[in-house]
Amino acid sequence: MxxxxxxxxxxxxxxxxxxxxxxxxxxxxxxxxxxxxxxxxxxxxxxxxxxxxIGNLDDLAYVREAGGQLQIGARTTHHQLEQSDLVQRSGLWSDAAGGIGDPQVRNWGTLGGSVAHADPSSDWPAVLLASRASVVVRDLKRERVIPAREFFLDTFVTAIEPTEILTEIRVPLPPPGTGGAYAKTERKAGDFATAAAAVQVTVDAGGAITAAGVALSAVSETPFVVVAAEAALLGAHASPELESSVRRAAAEGCNPTRDGHGPVDYKRAMAGEMAVRALRRALARAGA
Ligand SMILES: Cc1cc2nc3c(=O)[nH]c(=O)nc-3n(C[C@H](O)[C@H](O)[C@H](O)COP(=O)(O)OP(=O)(O)OC[C@H]3O[C@@H](n4cnc5c(N)ncnc54)[C@H](O)[C@@H]3O)c2cc1C
CATH class of the missing domain: 3.30.43.10 (Uridine Diphospho-n-acetylenolpyruvylglucosamine Reductase, domain 2)
Structure with a gap:
């Protein structure tokens, strides 16, 4: 049309x-x-x-570290993120950047556009949730900094007002002993996720998990935090029992619908599987 x-x-x-x-x-x-x-x-x-x-606003395309944060301009493309040395330091962010669409999508699509669009199947929202990022928006009068966990309100609905522009994503730089990972299953290369999980964990010298972020994409009306999985991880050590708890929390916590990506039971199983795969990789990267 x-x-x-x-x-x-x-x-x-x-x-x-x-x-x-x-x-x-x-x-x-x-x-x-x-x-x-x-x-x-x-x-x-x-x-x-x-x-x-906003294609002329080149000052909204950057990746930098400042004030204990990774700061990413809204017009930064997926490809620029994939190429950034600063982003490469985060297993979670670099996993996600390389798996979005195909090269053409990654060359044109922007982080800000993806976050503002809030497609429940897109990859960045879950990454923002797991890494406890914030979204910076501006209108003519003021700037607001909104925690990602308060930003995604419903399917394609966010906390951005019609007169606001998303200008920046801020990600707290994690302490030593932190690892993250993004696991995604898709029907074919370059597709949106059938189910995907973002996990970030911090472990202490004894291997106990002291901080955890777990979020899922594509298996509910919005990307969402798996609160029960985060609770199970806190204070725990890597173990098969812990993996089972996280798998169950992810599978039971989601609310998928049947569509061309598969039936509900399959999507629940994949949500659990992606959460466990991301957890294993995140723990390995954290040194656990
Ligand atoms: C074939 C194909 C495959 C894809 N595969 C994936 C995938 O695997 N994973 C994935 O996550 N995504 C995927 N996408 C989506 C892609 O990542 C888009 O880039 C992204 O969803 C939107 O970014 P954009 O810059 O193109 O935004 P636009 O399309 O320009 O805008 C999207 C929405 O956001 C608003 N908006 C944009 N920027 C701002 C801003 N700075 N402030 C306020 N509002 C803003 C616009 O008004 C619009 O409502 C795919 C897209 C296609 C076409």
Whole structure:
């Protein structure tokens, strides 16, 4: 289908972009890589009156360390993340970056676009949840820093207001003894996940887990934290019993629907399996 008519602007500064969103509140939409939005326009599932293309805002594309955080600009592409030495230091983030779509998707799609779009099957939201990241958004008047765990409200619904632009993702730099991993199963290479798990753990010198983040993608209405798995991990040591607890918590905690990716029971089993695979790799990377 051909998209409905819309106005188009390509501002050269963040302030100009924010002014456009403010002046056309409710009818303007941000365009980043376009890899989720353009298909919606073509199917007329989205019919914005104005597209605010942030493709010129190069100062929103960066990866840096500052203030004890990894800070990533919203316009950073999946490919730039995959290539970043700073991102490579996190097993969790580098696992996820390399497994998104195909090279074309990774070259165009952005971290900010993926997080703002909040597709329950996309990969970054679970990574943000497990690594306890924050999402920075701005409008003309103020900046808000929203914990990822309060950001994903429903399917394709986030805490971003229509006049706000997502500018940055902030990830706390984990202490020594931390490891993370992302495990994903998909129907074919380059596809969205059938089930995926993000795990980050910190272990002390005796091998006890002192901090844990566990989140799942593609098996519920939203990406979500597996609270029961995190509780089981805290204070525990690696063991087959611990793996069973995490597997059960993931499988029972999700709420998948039957679709082209498979039936409900299969998806539950895969949620448990992905959680255990990510846990094993995360513990190995943590030195446990
Ligand atoms: C064939 C294919 C395969 C894919 N496979 C995967 C996959 O395996 N895993 C995965 O996670 N994703 C996958 N994707 C999605 C891809 O990662 C997209 O890049 C991502 O979902 C959206 O990023 P974008 O930059 O293209 O955003 P856009 O499509 O430009 O925007 C998406 C939405 O976010 C809003 N938005 C964008 N940027 C901002 C911002 N800075 N502030 C506020 N709002 C903003 C837009 O208004 C729009 O509503 C795939 C896409 C395709 C087409």
């Amino acid at each position: 051909i998209p409905a008519a819309f106005d188009y602007a390509r501002p050269s500064s963040l302030d100009e972009a924010l002014r456009l969103l403010h002046d056309r509140e409710g009818e303007a939409k941000v365009l980043a890589g376009g890899y989720s939005l353009i298909p919606l326009l073509r199917y007329r599932l989205a019919q914005p009156g104005l597209l605010v293309d």
